[in-house]
Amino acid sequence: MWGVGIAPKRNIDFEVIVVDDGSPDGTQEIIKQLQQVYGDGRIILAARPKKLGLGTAYAHGLKHASGNFVVIMDADLSHHPKYLPSFIKKQMETGASIVTGTRYVSGGGVHGWNLLRKLTSRGANVLAHTILWPGVSDLTGSFRLYRKSVLENLISSCVSKGYVFQMEMIVRASRQGHHIEEVPITFVDRLYGSSKLGGSEIVEYLKGLVYLLFAT
Amino acid sequence: MHLFLYCDSLSGLRTQVFYTIKMKHIVKILCILVAVAAFWIGLLQSAVVPRSQALLLPVYLIITLGCYGLLMVGIGLMRFPTCPQEAVLLQQDIIEAKDFLKQRGVDIGSD
Numbered sequence: 589m590w591g592v593g594i595a596p597k598r599n600i601d602f603e604v605i606v607v608d609d610g611s612p613d614g615t616q617e618i619i620k621q622l623q624q625v626y627g628d629g630r631i632i633l634a635a636r637p638k639k640l641g642l643g644t645a646y647a648h649g650l651k652h653a654s655g656n657f658v659v660i661m662d663a664d665l666s667h668h669p670k671y672l673p674s675f676i677k678k679q680m681e682t683g684a685s686i687v688t689g690t691r692y693v694s695g696g697g698v699h700g701w702n703l704l705r706k707l708t709s710r711g712a713n714v715l716a717h718t719i720l721w722p723g724v725s726d727l728t729g730s731f732r733l734y735r736k737s738v739l740e741n742l743i744s745s746c747v748s749k750g751y752v753f754q755m756e757m758i759v760r761a762s763r764q765g766h767h768i769e770e771v772p773i774t775f776v777d778r779l780y781g782s783s784k785l786g787g788s789e790i791v792e793y794l795k796g797l798v799y800l801l802f803a804t
Numbered sequence: 805m806h807l808f809l810y811c812d813s814l815s816g817l818r819t820q821v822f823y824t825i826k827m828k829h830i831v832k833i834l835c836i837l838v839a840v841a842a843f844w845i846g847l848l849q850s851a852v853v854p855r856s857q858a859l860l861l862p863v864y865l866i867i868t869l870g871c872y873g874l875l876m877v878g879i880g881l882m883r884f885p886t887c888p889q890e891a892v893l894l895q896q897d898i899i900e901a902k903d904f905l906k907q908r909g910v911d912i913g914s915d
Contacts, residue, residue: 618910618912621909621910621911622905622910624909624910625905625908625909625910665894665898668890668894668897670897691885692880692884692885693885694885695885696885696887697885697886697887697890698884698885698886698887699886699887699888699890699891700891706881706884707877707881710877710880710881710884711877713880714873714876714877714880715873718869718873720829721829763829774887774890776887776890776891776894800829801829801830801833802828802830803828804828804829
């Protein structure tokens with residue numbers, strides 16, 4: 589709804605592609621209803637039979653994308669569409685190939701994290717910056733605008749799973765010398781239910797760092 | 805190969821590396837380590853600094869790096885940006901969106 593309100597004022601043509609891996613909550617039914625309202629040129633459903641992973645979801649969604657730029661964002665309302673104009677504006681001003689949202693600068697922020705979660709996040713961030721020199725302040729964020737050709741390129745060269753995939757994308761982009769800009773975004777975590785960060789996620793993260801250290 | 809490093813913000817170590825030859829990140833790190841090791845061995849051999857203290861320099865370096873890391877974590881934690889008002893705004897936006905869509909026949913329902 590917000591996208592449809594903002595875009596016509598700025599002459600931006602857009603489409604919304606929803607990649608759904610067989611969610612049991614009636615997502616596909618809602619999409620069909622939205623298509624009645626906005627037209628199926630605006631709202632595209634890229635359905636898959638079951639949960640098949642993040643990287644392939646991006647690749648699958650990309651096949652349906654007809655524009656020159658692609659914005660990737662979470663669909664659980666932790667990423668708010670109201671930031672889309674700032675992404676687009678930054679790209680137009682700087683000509684960047686990637687604009688990534690960062691939660692860790694002033695103007696951005698996180699809500700819904702307790703002290704331990706913040707500590708883990710901050711520790712992980714400092715460690716990643718010390719080891720990898722990534723060139724961006726928020727490595728695991730997944731609210732990003734990509735030039736479509738760059739995104740296709742990156743997806744084909746990234747092999748990690750889960751959120752390490754997000755890290756690999758931005759680190760590889762940085763290594764390849766792409767022009768990357770940042771905009772502050774706010775992140776409201778887990779509107780429904782609570783986000784857990786367990787031991788296995790931490791191990792996965794450390795393994796991801798080591799992989800990125802040697803492979804990029 | 806030219807290697808430049810600078811910090812340009814406190815909210816994270818933001819570095820830019822200019823290089824004329826493309827190399828993997830691990831190779832860059834190893835080059836720096838080799839350079840530091842060569843410098844240290846040079847110090848040991850030239851006896852500019854007393855030997856017993858020179859031998860301990862790598863330990864001091866690691867401790868300094870560790871303290872710097874802890875400092876960055878602590879500062880970052882203190883300055884961690886939060887946005888409690890966003891949760892409120894989001895709830896308002898959700899209500900507004902549900903009403904908007906309901907008028908047009910899309911039933912989101914309750915979650």
